[in-house]
Amino acid sequence: MKISIPRSEDVGIDTVTLRLPYVGDRLSTSYCQTITSDGEVRPGASHSISLKGKNGAHTVKAWHLPNSQELKIEGTPNGYVYGQNLFSDSNIHASCERMLRRMSRDDRLACVFTTNSWRSASVDRVDLFINLRFEDNREAAKVLKQLGLQFAAQHKSVAIYATSAYWNPGKGKSYQVICYAKGLQLQAKRQRMQTKNEFLDKITDEANGIVRIELRLRKPELEKLGLTALTAWEANTPRRLFRKYFERLPIFNVAWGPIRAEELGAFSMAERRFYSLYKLGAPLDEHYAPRIIRKYMAKFRSFGIDLNVPSATAEALQLGELFSASNRIATVPEWMLAAGRAPGVLKKIGRAEQRVLHRLRRRTRSTLGPTLDRDPPGLCAYLGEREPHFGRG
Incomplete structure (x- = not known):
């Protein structure tokens, strides 16, 4: 399914994992050791240094890898810098630069980074996302329930939960697409924190009704794409990648209710027979050869209808229409920009x-x-x- 993303900034940067060359002193934390089969003790990686971001809501972690002379850094750059990751921007260079700049203010890492540190960074993971706004959290939960049914009907590697759905090609070893209710996630997070914070309360309200579609690219996929060097990312790369992988998702309209004359009008006679048998719940393999069934399934997908999903008795949400509307993409509110709490x-x-x-x-x-x-x-x-x-x- 294709999605309209009118602006490059509609695609945000969430979690990243970076590796930077480092030949300096050991960090002020403990280190692991490994013992070989012949009793030799070898130095291992350090334990992580955790750096709390603004409001303490997001943490960035750093590890020293002495054997490869690298620093490994993982976290959400904009969440760490701005205290929220509901809204971000698509400029991965600026996001990582801001993150490293803030990290350099910590005494434990004060001498580690320079102005151009990000230029030598390699990328092990990048999460890209868009936010789709629905009426409220209740509607967002309904959308995810329908999405879970459609994912499960494909008989692929998926994971379905109450408010999230994971599409895991190849068991998610190279990439994943995760769809979840961001408003409900932040709501639960605020309840766990049990502290008063007006800004975080406002962010939770702003996330009401938002469904986040997140593309998680891991190192094997980034190597295929030639994007393991941070400098290889261009301004339009996040939007181009998000469109490419979103088209692989089985998000279509589905059939529901009794057979209606108006929905048959655009089909040929042969297609009408196939569609009517499908809607009546007849076993298609008793009427058609497997090759013919595959042919019609593909044909109806070209019409935007997924016949892998059993026809619903009650009216079903038409996700193909809902997800393809570009005006659903949530943009950064001006109050957040004015407060300096979002890039832009x-x-x-x-x-x-x-x-x-x-x-x-x-x-x-x-x-x-x-x-x-x-x-x-x-x-x-x-x-x-x-x-x-x-x-x-």
């Missing part, structure tokens, strides 16, 4: 507004003096400027 730039402002904001910058810095080494949250977004580069803070 607010709509263009006039010269008078720019002068006001520049005066605000000077006034803020004169008040806080040397304690402020960068602009207040959201000010760079208002001014349409890049955020500052590496520096302790």
Whole structure:
């Protein structure tokens, strides 16, 4: 099934796993050791260093791998930097640069990173996503229930849960597509945290009704695509990849209810006979050879109807129509950009507004003096400027 993604920024970056060359000192954590069969003790990887992000809601982990002289880093860059991963951007270079810049402010990693560290990084995993907005969490749960039925009907490697569905070609060793109710996930996470946080409450409300479609690309698939070097990723790469893999998903409309004259009008007589037997629940293998059944199944898929799914008695959600509507793609709300809690730039402002904001910058810095080494949250977004580069803070 094809999906319309009108803007490259509609595809976000979630979790990434990076490896960076590192020949420095051991990190301030314990290390593993391995003992060979002849009793030789060899140094192993370090235990992870965990770095809490903004609001403490997202953690990035770092490991030292002495044998390969590398650092391994895993986490969601935008969740770590902005305190939320509901909305992101498609610029993987900027996302990783921001993550490494924030990590460099931690005393345990202060001397590890430089401004251009990301340019030498290799990629072991990237998660890309889009958010589709439905009316509320209840409708999102219904959509996922229907999606789970359609995935299961394909007799492929899938995993179905109450509010999520996993499409796992080759048991998910190279890539997976995960569909889940983001609003319900954040709701459950907030309940577990048991702390008051106005921003996280607002994020949870913003996620109401969102179904996230997530493409998880692992190292074997990235090697096939020639995208293991971070510098190999271009501006349109996330959107191009997401379209390519989304088309492989068995998301179609399905048949429901009694046979209706209006739905038969576009079919040939032979197709009408096949479709009518299918809707009546007749055993198709008693009427057609396997080759003919496959032929008609493929034909109806070209019409956007999946006959692998048994015909429903009650009206069923037509996921082919629901998922293909580009106006369902959720975009970053302006309040989040203004608060500096999401990557991106607010709509263009006039010269008078720019002068006001520049005066605000000077006034803020004169008040806080040397304690402020960068602009207040959201000010760079208002001014349409890049955020500052590496520096302790």
